[in-house]
Amino acid sequence: MNASPLVSARDVHRDYALAGAAVHAVRGVSLDVAAGEYLAVVGPSGCGKSTLLNLLGAIDRPTRGTVTIGGTEVSALPDREATRFRLTKIGFVFQRFYLLPVLSARENVELPMAEAGVAQSERRRRAVELLGYVGLAPRADHRPSELSGGEQQRVAIARALANRPSLLLADEPTGELDAQTGGEVIRLFDRLNGDGVTVIVVTHDEQLAAAARRVIHMLDGRVVRDEPLLRRA
């Protein structure tokens, strides 16, 4: 592991109220993720995996503790700066794809670039390039409703890569896919990691977890096991 990790969480807690009761979703997690790592977070439902991912991605703010990404303490950033940080430094992939149904695949990929102020011609070129990378160049002008689940997820991955993030976070990216299309997504993550992108995935999918180079296990908001650097043959 590098001396200076890309992602560093220190004694991170996240509590929130649910139906009047306090939920301690994350309880004192400390974690370092080096640049170029491929980490899978696994554990039973409700163990705090997604909450941890949101904290690592500056979507949520810890109740206690700090999260630092690339030297920036994202847990202390005001909303505006955290939003900008997410836009330019982090790529997100969600279980339900969440593409904008009114935009074509290419336009969905262009959206984060447009938000980042990339010129139209450049973002169009890059969107086509990214769709080619995920194997969907011929489907660039199709709307999400005209794409299969696996294709939609690949478009979502292309969207996540739009602004060349150093970190890709994925929350159950194969959760809504069958085994075959899930396998395609797994291979894509593998390729991305091979191309130098740091990947953190939260998953129940054993195949996906097995593809990662490191797996951490969570239970009741805590990291209970960390299996580092599990390189496959």
Add this chain to the structure above:
Amino acid sequence: MRLQLALLSLRRHRSRTLLAALGVAVSGAMLLDMVMLATGMRESFASLLGRNRFTIRVSPRGTLPFDSEATITNAADAATAIARVSTVTTVAPVLGATLHVLDAGEPVTAFALGVDPRVQGDYELLGGRHPTDPNELVASDALLARLSARLGDTLDVAVGFDPQLGTFAGRRRLLIVGRARFLFLSAGDRAAALQLSTVQAMGGVGRRDRVSLFMVRTAPGADVEAAQAAIERAVPRVTALSIAGAVAEAENRLSYFRQLAFILGAVSLIVGFLLVTTMMTVSVNERIGEIAVMRAIGVSRLHVVHQIVLEGVAISLAGAAVGLVLGIGTARYLNSILRSFPGLPDAIDFFLFQPDSALRAIGLLVMSGIAAGIYPAWRAASLPVAATLREEAVG
């Protein structure tokens, strides 16, 4: 891309968007009509009074023009005195009377105006010529139709009738030389214009050297209020009323119209506002997951606010455009109904289309569209991203 997203989002639910825009159109049409009604009568009345550039009406002291049977005595002297006011350029006398046309089997009554045809401002010729001879008249189409008369016909007329003796006084035979539209009378009114001297002579002693009013022109740029005061000083037995004063008087009498228009306009604006707010709130609630994901991937709050507000504005603008056409159509229809009320001057419009008023109404609608988008936009922009994603994942 924000505008594109806003428009595409609206297109996603076409029928809902269309219905909302139609709702805004109806409310916009009503708003426009109310703005047209609130300003139309005043502007139309002022325009009517200002036609032919007569700026002051002079009537017997304490009366409004044709408010009573009262007349100004020693009219020739009064006219001379008024004409001496330095800023006065034209003095047009008018004497009203009831004209009885005796040619028809049963006498037909009409409103007669004794005028100086060279300077009069009471009628517009539609055909023929002005009555340049004392034994000539011009008549309204309604009178000609009632008498089945044409230009060149001669009429046996009188201006006095004694009901006890059943006799007519001041009879003459007058030649019809013109057709005219009487500006201060309704289209259905039977009316005729004669030379002032003719009406005065036919009216006998009671009308000799008398007029009902003077219409006065002042020099362009002259101080009308000062001229008005000078006239009242020069002829103490008269009241001089400027257009502004007449309009103020009319406004005072018709203030309930303006209040009604204001209330209905405000109600229609509120209805449009609530319609767009409801539609945008429903739309935001449906897209809450999408919006949370947009925020998660780095789309700014400002972008979300812009998009939602743009959607509201787009609906309002589309509604305003349709509402403009609808409002003008409705106003014309209502105007035709209201103008057919008996006794109203033909030239008066209740609903007057003015680009300024239309712009004001559209501006109000667009502003209400912006305001309507603010609450749902604020709701969308202030979504707790992580909590929403968690709820969406569970849902």
